Amino acid sequence: MREDIKITKVYRFEELSEEVQEETLARYFDLNVSFEWWENVCEDAKTIGVGIESFDLDRGSDCRGKFLQDELDVAENVLKDHGKDCETYTDAYEFVWDMAVAENEYRTDMQGADDENQVEFDAYYQRPELLSDFQDTIFEDYRIILQKEYDYLTSEEAIRETIDANEYEFTEDGRIY
Secondary structure (H helix, E strand, C coil), X not given: CCCCCCCCCCECHHHCCHHHHHHHHHHCCCXXXXXXXXXXXXXXXXXXXXXXXXXXXXXXXXXXXEECCCHHHHHHHHHXXXXXXXXXXXXXXXXXXXXXXXXXXXXXXXXXXXXXXXXXXXXXXXXXXXXXXXXXXHHHHHHHHHHHHHHHHCCHHHHHHHHHHHCCCECCCCCEC
């Protein structure tokens, strides 16, 4: 019987040479995206009434899904839950404004019609393009949010944060031990 004992020197990231640190960051560029990293963004979308079913951050560059609630409810959820600095907030505000203007224009057009001919404003009938455009805009906003999240998670800053938070140790050549 033979026994073989191997001793390996391990290093904290900052103890590696600058060259090895750079190689390590490049080697582990996908450290933070090797799992379902998009789940938090998709959960956020669900809280406002939007279901993201697929997205592509590559050549196709799109985000698809369906609204789980009607467009006005989604817009109200965004205005309630997203900050004023968020693009979704701006787009939801513009949509609500455009809907109010369309409804006001419709009511003005209907003035003088007798009660029998009065029909309640129905955006699906009178202004379906507003609804469709809002859906497209929200999915584009979420595509951008997903892209920004991916870009951050694959950045050197985020990789370093993950290395520090998990207290990874490395071999001399920069491989996780």
